[in-house]
Amino acid sequence: MLKQGAALDRYFKITERGSNLSREIRGGFATFFAMSYIVVLNPLILSGPDSSGNSLGFAAVAAVTAFVAGILTILMGAWAKHPFALATGLGVNAFVAVTVATNPGLTWPDMMGLVVISGVTMLILVLTGFRTAVFRAVPDGLKTAIVVGIGLFIALIGLVNAGFVRRIPDAAGTTVPVGLGFDGKLLGWPTAVFVFGLVLTIALVVRKVKGAILIGIITSTAISVILEMTLRIGPSVAPDKPFNAQGWSLVAPTFSEWAAPDLSLIGKANPFGAFEHLGFVAATLLAFVILLSIFFDAMGTMVGLANEAGTVDEHGNIPDVDRVLQVDALGAIVGGGASVSSNQIYVEAGAGIGEGARTGIASIVTGLLFLVAMFFTPLINLVPFEAVAPALVVVGFMMVSQVGKIDWQDWGIAIPAFLTFALMPFTYSIANGLGAGFISYVLIRAVQGRVKDIHPLMWAVAGAFLLFFAVGPIEAALGM
Numbered sequence: 391m392l393k394q395g396a397a398l399d400r401y402f403k404i405t406e407r408g409s410n411l412s413r414e415i416r417g418g419f420a421t422f423f424a425m426s427y428i429v430v431l432n433p434l435i436l437s438g439p440d441s442s443g444n445s446l447g448f449a450a451v452a453a454v455t456a457f458v459a460g461i462l463t464i465l466m467g468a469w470a471k472h473p474f475a476l477a478t479g480l481g482v483n484a485f486v487a488v489t490v491a492t493n494p495g496l497t498w499p500d501m502m503g504l505v506v507i508s509g510v511t512m513l514i515l516v517l518t519g520f521r522t523a524v525f526r527a528v529p530d531g532l533k534t535a536i537v538v539g540i541g542l543f544i545a546l547i548g549l550v551n552a553g554f555v556r557r558i559p560d561a562a563g564t565t566v567p568v569g570l571g572f573d574g575k576l577l578g579w580p581t582a583v584f585v586f587g588l589v590l591t592i593a594l595v596v597r598k599v600k601g602a603i604l605i606g607i608i609t610s611t612a613i614s615v616i617l618e619m620t621l622r623i624g625p626s627v628a629p630d631k632p633f634n635a636q637g638w639s640l641v642a643p644t645f646s647e648w649a650a651p652d653l654s655l656i657g658k659a660n661p662f663g664a665f666e667h668l669g670f671v672a673a674t675l676l677a678f679v680i681l682l683s684i685f686f687d688a689m690g691t692m693v694g695l696a697n698e699a700g701t702v703d704e705h706g707n708i709p710d711v712d713r714v715l716q717v718d719a720l721g722a723i724v725g726g727g728a729s730v731s732s733n734q735i736y737v738e739a740g741a742g743i744g745e746g747a748r749t750g751i752a753s754i755v756t757g758l759l760f761l762v763a764m765f766f767t768p769l770i771n772l773v774p775f776e777a778v779a780p781a782l783v784v785v786g787f788m789m790v791s792q793v794g795k796i797d798w799q800d801w802g803i804a805i806p807a808f809l810t811f812a813l814m815p816f817t818y819s820i821a822n823g824l825g826a827g828f829i830s831y832v833l834i835r836a837v838q839g840r841v842k843d844i845h846p847l848m849w850a851v852a853g854a855f856l857l858f859f860a861v862g863p864i865e866a867a868l869g870m
Contacts, residue, residue, distance in 0.1 A: 398751075401471070402471055402749040402750055402751050403471065403749060404748075404749055404751070407699075407700070407701060407748035407749055408700070408748060409746060409747070409748040409749055411751065413745065413746035413747060413748070414473075414746075414747050414748070414749055414751035414752045414755065415751070415752070415755055416601050416604050416742075416745045416746065416747075417473060417742035417743065417745040417746055417747025417748075417752035417755075418473075418742060418747065418751070418752040418753065418754070418755025418756045418758075418759070419604055419742075419755065419756075419759070420603050420604045420607065420741045420742045420744070420745040420747075420781065421473070421475050421736075421738060421739045421741050421742030421747070421752060421753075421756045422475075422755070422756045422759040422760065422763075423604075423607050423611075423741070423773050423777075423778055423781075424607075424738035424739075424740075424741035424742070424778050424781055424782060425475060425477055425736045425738040425739070425741075425756075426759075426760075426763060426773060427551070427640065427641060427775060427778075428455060428459070428477045428478055428480070428736075429452050429455050429456045429459075429760075429763060430452065430640060430641055430771070431480075431640065432451055432452070432455045432477075432478045432483060432730060432731070433446075433447075433448040433449075433451035433452045433455070434448075435483050435484055435487050436451050436483060436486070436487055436498075436730070436731065437451075438487060438490065438491050440490050440496065440497040440498045440501075441490075441493065441494050441495055441496055441497055442497050444497065444498065445498075446498055446655060446729055447652070447655075449649070449652050450652040450653075450654055450655050451655065451729075451730055453651035453652050453653055453764055454651075454652075454653055454655045454656060454728050454729065454730050455477065455478055455730045456651075456760045456761070456763045456764040457651065457653060457728075457760075457761065457764050458477075458478075458724055458725055458728050458730055458733055459475070459476060459477035459478070459733060459757070459760045460757045460758065460759075460760030460761035460763075460764065461724070461757065461761075462476040462477075462717060462720065462721050462724060462725075462733050462757070463475045463476050463477075463753050463754075463756050463757035463760060464753065464754050464757030464758065464761075465717050465720070465757075466714070466717045466735075466750065466753045466757075467749075467750030467751060467752065467753025467754035467755075467756075467757060468750060468753075468754060469713050469716075469717060469750075470710050470713035470714040470716075470717055470750065471709075471710060471713075471749060471750035472695075472696070472699075472701065472708075472710070472714055472749070472750055472753065473695075473699060473739060473742055473743055473747035473748060473749060473750065473751075473752040473753055474691075474692065474695055474714065474735045474736075474739050474753060475735070475736050475738070475739045475742070475753055475756045475757070476717070476718070476721050476733045476734060476735055476736065477733055477734075477736055477760075478725060478730050478731050478732070478733055479683075479684065479687065479725075479731065479732050479733065479734040481683060481687065481818075481819055481821075482505070482680060482683055482684060482687075482731055482732045482734070483730075483731040483732075485679070485680070485683070486501050486502070486505065486680075486731050489501060489676060493668065495667040495668060496664060496667060496668065497660075497663060497667075498658075498729060499658050499659050499660035499663055499729070500660055500663030500664040500666075500667060500668075501664065501676075502658070502659035502660075502726045502727070502729045502731070503659045503660040503661035503662065503663050503664060503726065504661075504664050504673065504676055504677045504680060504726075505659070505680055505722055505725065505726030505731060505732050506659050506661050506722070506723055506726035506727050507661055507677050508677050508680040508681040508684060508722055508726070508732070509684070509719055509720070509721070509722025509723035509724075509725075509726055509732065510723060511677075511681055512681060512684060512685060512718075512719040512722055513716070513719035513720065513723065515685075515719075516712065516715045516716050516718075516719050517716075519712075521685065521689075521715050522711055522712055522715060523847055524689070524847050524850075524851055525689055525693075525708075525711065525715075526706075526707065527845035527846075527847040527848055527851075528693075528828075528848070529803060529831065530706050531795075531796050531797055531800070531803035531804075531806075531807055532803070532806060532807060532810060532827055532828070532831060533693050533697075533706055534697075534792055534793070534795045534796050534807070535796060535806070535807035535808075535810040535811050535827060536690045536693045536694055536810060536811075536823075536824065536827075537693060537694045537697045537698065537789050537792050538789065538790050538792060538793045538796075538807075538810075538811040539690070539694070539810050539811035539812075539813075539814035539815070539820070539823050540690060540691060540693075540694030540695070540737055540740075540789055540814065540820065541694070541785070541786045541787070541788070541789025541790035541791075541792075541811075542786060542790060542811055542812075542814060542815040543737060543786075543814045543815045543818075543820065543823075544737045544738070544740055544782050544785060544786045544789070545782060545783045545785075545786025545787065545790070545815075546786075546815040546818075547737070547738075547779075547782055548778075548779035548780065548781070548782030548783040548786065549779065549783060550568075551639055551640075551775035551776075551778070551779045551782070552580070552581065552584035552639060552775055552776045552779035552780075553571065553572075553578075553580060553581055553584070553626070553639050553775075553776070554570070554571065554576070554581060554584055554585075554779075555568050555569070555570065555571075556568065556569060556570075556571060556572060572635040572636075573635075577635055577636045578623070578635070578636030578637065579617050579621065579623055579636070580614075580623065580636070580637065580638045580639065580774065580776045581776070583610055583613055583614050583617070583774075583776045583777060584610075584776040584777075584779050584780060586610065586613065587606050587607070587609070587610035587776070587777060587779070587780035588779075588780035588783060588784075590605075590606050590609060590610070590780070591603060591605075591606035591780045591781060591784050592780075592784060594606060595784055600746075601745065602745075603741055603744050603745045603781045603784065603785075604745055606780055606781060607741075607773070607777055607778055607780075607781055610776065610777035610778075610780065611643065611772060611773050611774070611777040613777075614638075614643040614773075614774050614776065614777050615643045615772065618638075618642055618643045618644065623636065623637055623638060623642065624637050624638070624642050625637050625638045625639075625640060625641065625642040626638060626639060626640070627640070638774045638775070638776065639774065639775040639776060640774075640775060641771055641773070641774050641775065642771075642774065643771070643772050643773065643774050643777075644771050644772070645771070645772065648765065648766060649765075650765075651764045651765060655728055655729035655730070656727070656728045656729070657727060657728075658729050659726050659727050659728075659729060664676065664677075671868065672868075675861060675864065678857075678858075678861070679858065679861055680722075680732065682821065682854060682855070682858045683821050684718075684721075684722050684732050684734055686820065686821045686824045686825070687734055687819075687820045687821050688715070688718045688734050688735050689824070690814075690820040690821070690823070690824050691734070691735045691736070691737050691820060692708065692711075692714055692715075692718075692735055693708075694737070694740075694789060695735070695737070695739055695740055695743060696708045697789075697792065698740055698743050698744075698785070698788060698789050699743045699747070699748050700748070701748065714735075718734060718735055721733035721734050721735075722734070737820075738782065739753075739756075740782070740785040740786075740788075740789065741778070741781040741782060741785055742756065743785070744781065744784060744785040744788060793811075801834065802831065802834045802835050802838055802840065802843075803831070805830055805834060806826075806827040806828070806830040806831035806834065807827065809823070809826040809827050809830050810823045810824060810826060810827030811823065813826045813827075821858075824855075825855035825858060825859060828848065828851050828852050828855055829852045829855055829856060831844075831848065831852075832844055832848055832849060832852040833852075
């Protein structure tokens with residue numbers, strides 16, 4: 391037993407990274423609770439019919455979402471040995487759904503086939519070393535800005551998921567896009583649960599209590615279950631019911647019945663269907679947008695989480711980064727092939743890192759919980775957003791605290807850094823923030839007469855992002 395424990399320690403570098411088995415297990419649970427909502431949310435996003443009138447099916451998407459997330463997250467932990475978890479990427483799945491809904495000649499298998507093609511292209515870029523080279527070409531100041539941006543982004547996700555901050559519907563565009571609570575007021579017991587959980591988590595973290603984040607999630611969940619059982623609050627949005635401003639954000643904490651998982655969607659993607667129905671140019675543009683999004687979203691998330699976990703070396707490099715990127719590329723291939731859209735590293739893994747996770751053991755725990763959730767949805771439906779959101783806000787603070795490492799006297803770094811971490815939360819996209827930061831870095835350094843400071847790959851990346859942002863005008867010019 392001692393030899394087995396020593397071998398496990400050496401392989402995962404548990405002691406070397408300042409962790410222990412109990413921290414890794416707690417971290418794995420915290421990450422799972424923080425991102426388990428995707429099993430419910432992804433079927434809602436991918437629920438619409440395609441041009442042939444076929445839908446993917448709620449139960450099937452939920453089961454395959456959990457299955458693919460579980461397998462890939464375990465692979466990330468066992469192969470890359472980092473506490474990063476993967477699941478269907480928000481943003482990519484929304485893009486996929488909107489594209490299917492607005493293209494009369496496109497079916498779900500066609501669109502998922504484009505995701506597979508993007509993933510295969512990504513894997514080639516990883517295996518040739520190009521993706522790793524791009525990561526190493528990014529200046530340290532921008533890498534720090536990515537960490538800060540991820541922190542702001544993850545905090546905003548927590549605030550929005552909890553209903554503490556809400557989008558303001560305004561067709562005239564005369565108001566700010568978000569506001570406090572509902573109509574400027576904090577309403578309902580779910581919001582009270584979030585506030586209680588945030589205060590409790592902050593207090594526990596400040597007191598350096600072991601398991602602070604997980605204790606906050608479990609306590610808030612227990613209170614949520616009691617409130618729902620006694621008051622019947624219900625979700626804020628439900629089929630055939632009016633909007634409930636005082637309801638739970640998405641998941642009302644309830645116990646669900648056991649159901650056998652439906653994995654029939656696996657293998658249904660058609661890699662060449664979009665080219666047949668849309669033409670080469672249109673299909674290629676769609677694949678390019680997907681490729682750039684997953685290419686840089688993962689890079690930004692990986693940098694932010696690794697810095698927070700303290701696994702980055704003195705040169706700013708992440709150990710086994712090639713393996714991390716290989717699993718991430720497989721996430722697009724497997725996710726598209728299983729018809730649940732591209733899987734990628736989740737910023738919510740920061741909840742587990744905040745709990746002390748530093749190795750791949752935490753990811754293995756998270757992955758196993760996803761596989762269990764595929765059979766037992768009560769665990770998924772039991773934890774509302776409001777119970778998990780405090781953890782995301784606290785972890786966001788931890789990541790934003792690195793902002794002092796940026797050289798604010800060097801405007802060639804300071805302005806791109808600001809654009810990077812400002813646009814991530816404001817546009818709800820990591821890729822958009824990275825694009826603005828990379829383009830402005832190249833532009834300002836050129837204006838400063840410091841062209842020699844610009845790595846050749848940064849020129850290539852900035853050019854790719856210019857094309858990425860110009861996809862809309864290009865499609866309009868081509869009448870697509």
